[in-house]
Amino acid sequence: MTKSVLIVEDNADISKLIKGYVTNMGCFKNVITANDGMMASIKLKNQKFDIIFMDIEMPKKDGDEVIRELSVDKRALNKPEDIVVISGSLDKEMLSKLIGIGVKNFIAKPFDEADFQEKALKILGIKKA
Numbered sequence: 001m002t003k004s005v006l007i008v009e010d011n012a013d014i015s016k017l018i019k020g021y022v023t024n025m026g027c028f029k030n031v032i033t034a035n036d037g038m039m040a041s042i043k044l045k046n047q048k049f050d051i052i053f054m055d056i057e058m059p060k061k062d063g064d065e066v067i068r069e070l071s072v073d074k075r076a077l078n079k080p081e082d083i084v085v086i087s088g089s090l091d092k093e094m095l096s097k098l099i100g101i102g103v104k105n106f107i108a109k110p111f112d113e114a115d116f117q118e119k120a121l122k123i124l125g126i127k128k129a
Contacts, residue, residue, distance in 0.1 A: 037061025050082070067085075
């Protein structure tokens with residue numbers, strides 16, 4: 001398969017973990033990472049991704065800010081529904097706000113590889129072999 005994924009995570013260990021999980025899935029040709037919201041915004045403007053794993057609390061620009069930008073940009077290559085929010089601290093207000101701007105998928109930290117991959121494959125519409 002020739003799927004592309006963007007991993008937006010400021011914690012290097014978690015970013016490396018997620019990158020390993022998506023690599024092990026074997027369905028991604030391009031695995032791109034961004035370690036803050038500013039870098040994510042740039043990458044999202046320049047390339048279409050099949051799925052985006054995004055942390056919310058990051059330096060320079062929070063994930064919800066990046067998602068809000070996508071939701072109002074009519075020419076954006078990527079849409080909020082392409083995003084899977086990965087967070088260990090989502091309160092009801094933030095969750096409601098994200099759903100309101102189009103985010104449909106969430107993964108709570110901590111997570112294990114099997115649960116992560118199952119959720120990602122479901123989002124991509126790929127049947128597990």
